[in-house]
Amino acid sequence: MTAAAPEPKTNMGQSVPRYDAAAKVTGRATYASDMPLDNPAYAFLVTSAIAKGRIDRFDLDDAGRVRGVIDIVTHENAPKLKESKLFSNGGYAGTTIQPLRSAEIAHDGQIIAVVIAESYEAAREAANRIKVSYTAAAPSASFDSPGTTMAAAKGQNAQFKEDPAVGDFAKAFDAAEVKLTASYDTPTQHHNPMELFTTSCAWMGDNLVIYEGSQYVYGLKNGVAEQLGIDADKVRVVNPYVGGGFGSRGSMTPRTAIIAGIAKRLNRPIKLVPTRDQGFTIATYRAETRHEIKLGASRDGKLVALRHEGAEVSSRPDAYCVGGTKTTTRLYACPNVDSLVSIVRADRNTPGFMRSPPEVPYLFALESALDELAAKLNMDPIELRRINDATNEPIGGKPYTSRSLMACFDEAAKAFGWSQRSSQPKSTSDGNWLIGYGCAATCYPTQMGPSAARVRLQRDGRTRVEIAGHEIGTGAYTVIAQTAAERLGVPLEKVAVFMGDSDLPPAPVAGGSNSTASTCSAVMMVCDQIRQRLFKAVMPSDSLTDKAKETVGISPAPSTRAAKGDRSLDLEKAFDALGVGVVEEYGEWKPEGAPLDSFRAMHNGQVRLVGGHAMKDQIAYAFGAEFVEVRVNRFTHEIRCPRLVGAFAAGRIMNPRTARSQLMGGLIWGMSSALLEATEIDERNARYVNDNLADYLVPVNADVSGVEVIMLSEQDDRINPVGAKGLGELANVGTNAAICNAIYHATGQRIRKLPVRLENIEV
Amino acid sequence: MRPFSYQRASDPDMAVQALGAAATNTPLTKATAQPLAGGTTLIDLMKLDVMRPTAIVDINPLAHAWSAIEPGSDALRLGALAKMSDVAAHAEVQRSYPVIADSLKLAASAQLRNMATLGGNVMQRTRCNYFRDVSYENCNKRNPGSGCAAMDGVNRMHAVLGTSDQCIATYPGDFAQALIALDATVEITGKAGTRSMPFAQLHKAPGSTPDIETALQPGDLISAFSISGRWPRSVYLKARDRQSYEFALSSAAIALDVQDGTIRDARVALGGVATVPWRAREAEALLKGHRFDEALAQRVADAAFADARGRRHNSFKIALGKRVVARALQQAVTMEI
Numbered sequence A: 001m002t003a004a005a006p007e008p009k010t011n012m013g014q015s016v017p018r019y020d021a022a023a024k025v026t027g028r029a030t031y032a033s034d035m036p037l038d039n040p041a042y043a044f045l046v047t048s049a050i051a052k053g054r055i056d057r058f059d060l061d062d063a064g065r066v067r068g069v070i071d072i073v074t075h076e077n078a079p080k081l082k083e084s085k086l087f088s089n090g091g092y093a094g095t096t097i098q099p100l101r102s103a104e105i106a107h108d109g110q111i112i113a114v115v116i117a118e119s120y121e122a123a124r125e126a127a128n129r130i131k132v133s134y135t136a137a138a139p140s141a142s143f144d145s146p147g148t149t150m151a152a153a154k155g156q157n158a159q160f161k162e163d164p165a166v167g168d169f170a171k172a173f174d175a176a177e178v179k180l181t182a183s184y185d186t187p188t189q190h191h192n193p194m195e196l197f198t199t200s201c202a203w204m205g206d207n208l209v210i211y212e213g214s215q216y217v218y219g220l221k222n223g224v225a226e227q228l229g230i231d232a233d234k235v236r237v238v239n240p241y242v243g244g245g246f247g248s249r250g251s252m253t254p255r256t257a258i259i260a261g262i263a264k265r266l267n268r269p270i271k272l273v274p275t276r277d278q279g280f281t282i283a284t285y286r287a288e289t290r291h292e293i294k295l296g297a298s299r300d301g302k303l304v305a306l307r308h309e310g311a312e313v314s315s316r317p318d319a320y321c322v323g324g325t326k327t328t329t330r331l332y333a334c335p336n337v338d339s340l341v342s343i344v345r346a347d348r349n350t351p352g353f354m355r356s357p358p359e360v361p362y363l364f365a366l367e368s369a370l371d372e373l374a375a376k377l378n379m380d381p382i383e384l385r386r387i388n389d390a391t392n393e394p395i396g397g398k399p400y401t402s403r404s405l406m407a408c409f410d411e412a413a414k415a416f417g418w419s420q421r422s423s424q425p426k427s428t429s430d431g432n433w434l435i436g437y438g439c440a441a442t443c444y445p446t447q448m449g450p451s452a453a454r455v456r457l458q459r460d461g462r463t464r465v466e467i468a469g470h471e472i473g474t475g476a477y478t479v480i481a482q483t484a485a486e487r488l489g490v491p492l493e494k495v496a497v498f499m500g501d502s503d504l505p506p507a508p509v510a511g512g513s514n515s516t517a518s519t520c521s522a523v524m525m526v527c528d529q530i531r532q533r534l535f536k537a538v539m540p541s542d543s544l545t546d547k548a549k550e551t552v553g554i555s556p557a558p559s560t561r562a563a564k565g566d567r568s569l570d571l572e573k574a575f576d577a578l579g580v581g582v583v584e585e586y587g588e589w590k591p592e593g594a595p596l597d598s599f600r601a602m603h604n605g606q607v608r609l610v611g612g613h614a615m616k617d618q619i620a621y622a623f624g625a626e627f628v629e630v631r632v633n634r635f636t637h638e639i640r641c642p643r644l645v646g647a648f649a650a651g652r653i654m655n656p657r658t659a660r661s662q663l664m665g666g667l668i669w670g671m672s673s674a675l676l677e678a679t680e681i682d683e684r685n686a687r688y689v690n691d692n693l694a695d696y697l698v699p700v701n702a703d704v705s706g707v708e709v710i711m712l713s714e715q716d717d718r719i720n721p722v723g724a725k726g727l728g729e730l731a732n733v734g735t736n737a738a739i740c741n742a743i744y745h746a747t748g749q750r751i752r753k754l755p756v757r758l759e760n761i762e763v
Numbered sequence B: 001m002r003p004f005s006y007q008r009a010s011d012p013d014m015a016v017q018a019l020g021a022a023a024t025n026t027p028l029t030k031a032t033a034q035p036l037a038g039g040t041t042l043i044d045l046m047k048l049d050v051m052r053p054t055a056i057v058d059i060n061p062l063a064h065a066w067s068a069i070e071p072g073s074d075a076l077r078l079g080a081l082a083k084m085s086d087v088a089a090h091a092e093v094q095r096s097y098p099v100i101a102d103s104l105k106l107a108a109s110a111q112l113r114n115m116a117t118l119g120g121n122v123m124q125r126t127r128c129n130y131f132r133d134v135s136y137e138n139c140n141k142r143n144p145g146s147g148c149a150a151m152d153g154v155n156r157m158h159a160v161l162g163t164s165d166q167c168i169a170t171y172p173g174d175f176a177q178a179l180i181a182l183d184a185t186v187e188i189t190g191k192a193g194t195r196s197m198p199f200a201q202l203h204k205a206p207g208s209t210p211d212i213e214t215a216l217q218p219g220d221l222i223s224a225f226s227i228s229g230r231w232p233r234s235v236y237l238k239a240r241d242r243q244s245y246e247f248a249l250s251s252a253a254i255a256l257d258v259q260d261g262t263i264r265d266a267r268v269a270l271g272g273v274a275t276v277p278w279r280a281r282e283a284e285a286l287l288k289g290h291r292f293d294e295a296l297a298q299r300v301a302d303a304a305f306a307d308a309r310g311r312r313h314n315s316f317k318i319a320l321g322k323r324v325v326a327r328a329l330q331q332a333v334t335m336e337i
């Protein structure tokens, strides 16, 4: 599975190696819990063994006697913290369940005590020795549990504004020549990034430094300041590298302010490294969902009616929901559409973003249903999508800025060998293995957020880029360095990038796949400011046309070579003319259509993403097509997935090497989601059961044999200055349906519930 | 994890002394002193606070005497401290005992196999999530008399054979199925010197005392395993959720002696489905003296699971287990030797 770095095609950057590759493979890259602290104390969490009820009593005697224990913090003596609202209500928090505030327990694994000791071992031992008496109440675990409540998402979640609908669905469905009604289920999933949910806090007088893997350092800084009741300028969040996020580090969890508060009280740096199983309950997760899809079509495959009803689980106090109908109602041309999203409240921790939050469950349902419809129509599933391909989305009639869905299908089908597929299910086998081919569309909204950057250029060409972006493993350092090098025309080796520090200029949350488009647009703009200053210094401003101003310097090394325009720039001369040693520029960029308060919100750590379906006159998505081969063993019913082929179009590909890794990782993630991953919940007590990496299954190398990523050239100048569509969350969306569709082809059996395990196969 | 003392065994006597000094009436799993081999089970359980020994006796220094892999002309002796990976890669083991090599090769991950020993492997403890999570009071294995959280909980991985109303935890290992199939003998070094017993008597079904997992007493150490005869016609088939690094949902260790198309001797052992290493003797009886065909394989498989009892999430293991047995038999019959 090794492959050379992909050759760039039209509208792609260079496949340069990762900026941070050497640091990572040699262990020099420092993650939050690697940061040295001066004389730290160690924290260990105690979490609740019940999901609902109250704590009657702690017996701390035994624990308190452990040598090295400094303090045991419970709701009875915890630092007082202010509340933060849920991020969707204008706050910073991923949950409003604030532990250590009272004796009440709202979910399994809630933090109920924090032991502080001189060593990690002593803190852990003491935590093991704490005895807790509870009065437990009967919790509601999930959809079918007694005691849950269900209500429409609209009206309770501020970010879910509408249930998209158009035309007259009921009438059209009634009259449709071919109809399909099917229900689909997706499971609870946890991100399980390699880096645990660690937090270190150190105070210097009134100033707090937090080392924590975060996908949003400005959000965390402002959120913790709010909870502590201090000025946000006194809080600094540092994390030059993040060991995987997948959404789990997008919003603030309660642990951070708790640790900060204890560190303040003890006047000592504190380091918390929670366990893997604690990560299942002290952060967020992807909640289980249920769907009913109704499709009506004419006999020749034209969709006439589409309805998507989704239900999602959330916690008692928080109306989190992903509401993927915003995408599934707009993906195909269909004149009569209806939808409804509901939220079911249970005694659970609050769910949150997980890689492609809305698209994964909702497209699984839609893309499975389309395959079922294609079978009913006796039609090739690619053709069905071609017939219903849309240039304008059906709800508001807005045009897609660019849409290469069918081109992706054609490319991927060719590479995969789709033409070899027999149209009949259960018709191909190899020895004891039944073979099936399946495909599905994938898509992800193109989003951008306001971002600032500071760039500093020295006369020898050395460049320093500062931006509080996040390296969550995607290649952010690399593409930002490439952007600055290209724009200033300096060699890539001369560019140093600094990120993951809230003392740097703000960047948006590393979520919604907006980072590349947002940060690179900001960096590009600030590099242009530098160029303008240099040019002004050496030439009278009117000697340059506007066009030249824009293009000069894009060529490599303007000091030596002529730039793209007709002028070249000698850096030394420019610096002499300016009479300075360095040129430094700061700038703030915001996408078209960004709200008026964008820049204020950016500094306050509040997300203002625009894009996707929510743009004024257009709609912007990246697309792809995914093909899989599955093999189902006749005897054991084991399911294997030897081949995954995806073709994707996402505007400008900044770096084909890092992009390919994202897409390849996405395909593997999607396979994992379809066949392996699920958090099991004990219905009796609403607790997660398989909360460790031996039992929460993710693929191992042996499960992944052939993964092929094809990147199409696509040019889209309408989305953002760099012309890039986010692709980090693109590839894992379609795989779920593609695999189930392939299982149908292999076995003749439709499986509408994820993950598909061998016991679900009946052949 | 709690504090413990750490000693390195200088010789077997010293290890036995150090391990057996504490009270003898406690079940082995609760003894205050525990031997440490590869540590891949023991250290995990100590971190989870499931096992709380106060003394650890590191037996790795005994490896010079206890890790030999010794194939004889018609027998095999394996030292208890031999590494899983070394045994799996041994040419003669692969040739004459493929069921042993494969049961080891298909277990855990390369890293674990490089650390883990044969003795530690057979002594590994169940993966029952309720057993491994001490926040659950009710686990009869951990807290005798407290009940069983798995019985009506999430029990997809649990056993369908050899269960009791006290415990349904699966014995998770693979290698033990090969040993029990081949009628292995286990050599034990204890206070009274060295003794041997059939491997089949080592593990104890849960019955009313799920906390008693083996016949070993504190102070007993497994020093070797031995097998008589050669079993070139043997296979280990393992069905699992992913292709590596995963315990069996169902597995079968099969060894056959086929002469002129007639099955002279047959061994059928089952993994992933039972509370202890499991020998399906009634099923074996159906094979002996017969020629193989698919109908026979089906009858054998049915017999192997005749007493199986499924619960909410694990009933599928009965049908799966039968198919695995039938398939493994077919593989063993048709393999080229």
Ligand SMILES: Cc1cc2nc3c(=O)[nH]c(=O)nc-3n(C[C@H](O)[C@H](O)[C@H](O)COP(=O)(O)OP(=O)(O)OC[C@H]3O[C@@H](n4cnc5c(N)ncnc54)[C@H](O)[C@@H]3O)c2cc1C
Pocket (backbone or CB within 6 Å): A694, B034, B035, B036, B037, B038, B039, B040, B041, B042, B043, B044, B080, B081, B106, B107, B108, B109, B112, B115, B116, B117, B118, B119, B120, B121, B122, B123, B124, B172, B173, B174, B175, B220, B221, B222, B223, B245, B246, B247, B248
């Ligand atoms: C994630 C994971 C996946 C795994 N998958 C599999 C799998 O698929 N199949 C499989 O078979 N196994 C699997 N294992 C289990 C693994 O094989 C065992 O942990 C390993 O074999 C134990 O050997 P060890 O030498 O490390 O034992 P240790 O951890 O050192 O000891 C285990 C127990 O045996 C005792 N002990 C050790 N040596 C002796 C002796 N000589 N005499 C008496 N008592 C002794 C110890 O006191 C301890 O209680 C897996 C383990 C993990 C962590």
Ligand code: SF4
Pocket (backbone or CB within 6 Å): B126, B128, B129, B130, B131, B138, B139, B140, B141, B142, B147, B148, B149, B150, B151, B166, B167, B168, B169, B210
């Ligand atoms: S199955 Fe056995 S180990 Fe698991 S909870 Fe029940 S008694 Fe404990």
